[in-house]
Amino acid sequence: MPINPVIKLDAIEKTYHTGEVDVHAVRGVSLDILPGEFVAIMGSSGSGKSTMMNVIGALDRPTGGHYWLDGIDVSTLDRDELADVRNEKIGFVFQGFNLLSRTTALENVEMPMLYHRERISAHEQRERAMHCLELVGLAKRGDHHPNQLSGGQQQRVAIARALVNRPTLLLADEPTGNLDTQTSIEIMGVFQKLNDQGITIIMVTHELDVARFTKRMIILRDGKVVTDKAVEPRSVAEKELQLLRQEQQAVKLVKE
Amino acid sequence: MRIFASIRIAGRALRRNKMRSLLTMLGIIIGVGSVIAAVSLTSGATKQVEDQVSSLGESVVTVFSGNFTSGAQRGGWGSAPTLTVEDAKAIAALPNVVGVSPEVRDREQVLANGLNWNTQVMGESPDYPQIRNWGISSGVMFADTDVRSLAKTAVIGQTVADELFPGVNPIGQTVRIRNLPFLIVGVLAPKGFNLFGQDQDDTIVVPYSSHMHRITTRTFVNSILVQAANDKVINSVQNDITELLLTRHRSKEQDFTVRNQLELMQAVTATSRAMGFLLAGVAAVSLIVGGIGIMNIMLVSVTERTREIGIRMAVGARAADILVQFLIEAVTLSAIGGGIGIAGGVLISDLVGYWQHMPTVTPFGWIGIAFASSAVIGVISGFYPAWKASQLDPIDALRYE
Structure with a gap:
């Protein structure tokens, strides 16, 4: 029996009508992403990767083609149905973390459950949020506010928030863009660990170093797929961290 | 129902800006408070007159x-x-x-x-x-x-x-x-x-x-x-008397006058009703002014929190969820403002009544009206900002700096 793809894109097009000129941001992208994949979508600015991200994230509808997410034809849904799809099927991780300020980490993680179609009891919300914070290694920081957390910690909270509604897909938009090298590798380690547990992840990035941590690389140029290949050799976060630490010790950046 | 979640979110947002929330409420507080104070003092005076009228006898x-x-x-x-x-x-x-x-x-x-x-x-x-x-x-x-x-x-x-x-x-x-x-x-x-x-x-x-x-x-x-x-038959009794006396006196012209207590009472209540309309007018104006204040702050708040709205939409908030959240914020502001205004008004009228030895009547009807209309003002003034927030595009809202 063939495995049903999590994402099936069929000749997706997106055209923006701005003034007199039509901007063709995406011109016919077709691809399948299977459960358990870890995909990097790459491309320079203007390549259409942000638009792809918005379409895959059900934030925007394509102007042409079809998009099936977990068997649902997302391209035909209305605003409210798209909101429900985002809530139940997709976990977002953004470049700028996008946590609510003056709201504790735990409450940030609980937030998507407030908008779930089925009512989740306060007790269960708390339990699920705590569980997700444990997954990203921040169980003890639940009562901290975002401004009391480092960038890496904030991104971990954001990942926990993305996981809390048990989505079929984790969608990360430049998740390491605001982080230093070491923290970036740590965050990629979190993604790799989650992917090992079977979670499908799609990540948009323009950094090749970061893309090497994924399993499959899709490169867009001018709204079309130009490269779609397995990542070889693949970086493993634990090893990369060790290497980095050795280098840092060599120049006495950190204590031995 | 997610109403409770929305109320919690709204409460948190209002607590975050305590000073601003208080100043926003101030318009409603002053409006409602002054009306309640004025009404309880005037209805105290009216009540005194009515008591005197009824001391003349009933029916x-x-x-x-x-x-x-x-x-x-x-x-x-x-x-x-x-x-x-x-x-x-x-x-x-x-x-x-x-x-x-x-x-x-x-x-x-x-x-x-x-x-x-x-x-x-x-x-x-x-x-x-x-x-x-x-x-x-x-x-x-x-x-x-x-x-x-x-x-x-x-x-x-x-x-x-x-x-x-x-x-x-x-x-x-x-x-x-x-x-x-x-x-x-x-x-x-x-x-x-x-x-x-x-x-x-x-x-x-x-x-x-x-x-x-x-x-x-x-x-x-x-x-x-x-x-x-009783009071219900007072008019027919009055008519019967007039008829009887006209017959008995056999006069073309009415050589007597028949008055009832109700007429006197009505004259008194007409005065207080006129006063009531005046106060209602003042109340309406002050509530509208308060409502404009709330609408203004809610518009600022929506702009300030565009990013928050984007985040909420990205994780699955529907337009209606955002609308309700901001509406509840506006209604909470105006209802709390109304509540404080009512308490303040009652307190002020009692103090004035105590110092000036004036009778006061706590106008429960007016308190209900004041509270309900401040809540309604909250809905009206909060609706446009909340609707604006709910119509934001999640992509634009997320990118908003």
Whole structure:
């Protein structure tokens, strides 16, 4: 029996009508992403990767083609149905973390459950949020506010928030863009660990170093797929961290 | 239901900007507070007047004799000798009439206990205390037999009792009216001043027959007090009396006037209703001003929190969720403002009433209206900003800096 793809894109097009000129941001992208994949979508600015991200994230509808997410034809849904799809099927991780300020980490993680179609009891919300914070290694920081957390910690909270509604897909938009090298590798380690547990992840990035941590690389140029290949050799976060630490010790950046 | 979640979110957002929330509420607080204070003070005053009106008696119809015109000289009400005791007896036979008292009034210098006093001497029937809703504090009212026998019995008001019998029980004593000794059988309960500032207790009540035959020598009465069974039949009783008297007097012109307590009451309530409309106008203006303040701040708040709205939409908030969240924020602001305003208004009116010795009535109806309308103002003024927030595009909102 063939495995049903999590994402099936069929000749997706997106055209923006701005003034007199039509901007063709995406011109016919077709691809399948299977459960358990870890995909990097790459491309320079203007390549259409942000638009792809918005379409895959059900934030925007394509102007042409079809998009099936977990068997649902997302391209035909209305605003409210798209909101429900985002809530139940997709976990977002953004470049700028996008946590609510003056709201504790735990409450940030609980937030998507407030908008779930089925009512989740306060007790269960708390339990699920705590569980997700444990997954990203921040169980003890639940009562901290975002401004009391480092960038890496904030991104971990954001990942926990993305996981809390048990989505079929984790969608990360430049998740390491605001982080230093070491923290970036740590965050990629979190993604790799989650992917090992079977979670499908799609990540948009323009950094090749970061893309090497994924399993499959899709490169867009001018709204079309130009490269779609397995990542070889693949970086493993634990090893990369060790290497980095050795280098840092060599120049006495950190204590031995 | 996610309403509770929305209320929690709204509460948190308002607590985050305490000073701003308070200043936003201030418009509603001042508006509602001043209206509640004004209403409780004015309705206190109205209540006082109404109490005085009802102290004249309940469901009472008064028949005055017409004005007496002699040549070019015109007398006032009660000057024409048109009403008789027989008229009163005929009225007593009408349906729904439960008490009748022909009234004769006169001022006399009276003597008792070695003291003298000028007071109003009234001729009435034994129904008088019942009609006027006036209790007897000690002794009894004179009886029908006293009326028939032109008895020299009297019931005196508290002021007369105090002036003529200081420290002495007046019951069983005599008071001399035009040198005739009247036996005091009862003392009327203190009633205080009437609407026009007259001391109602400065009076002596005797049987009307004794008054007409022994004190004055009159064949007519000044007025006839009639008590109807209740307020609902008061108008029909009034009409019956008019008809009856027109027939009895066989006159083309109405030589008497029939008034009821309700008319006086209506005159008083008309004043307070006019005051009420005025206050409602002020309230409406101040609530609108408060509402504009709320709308202004909500618009600022939506712009400030565009990114937050984007985040919420990205994780699955529907447009309606965002709308409800901001609406609840606006309603919470205005409802809390209304609540504080009501408490403040009641407090202020009580303080003013206490210092100025003015009666106050806590206007529960107005409190309900004030609270409801401040909540409605919250919905109205919050709707546009909330709708604006709900129509944001999640992609643009997420990118908003």
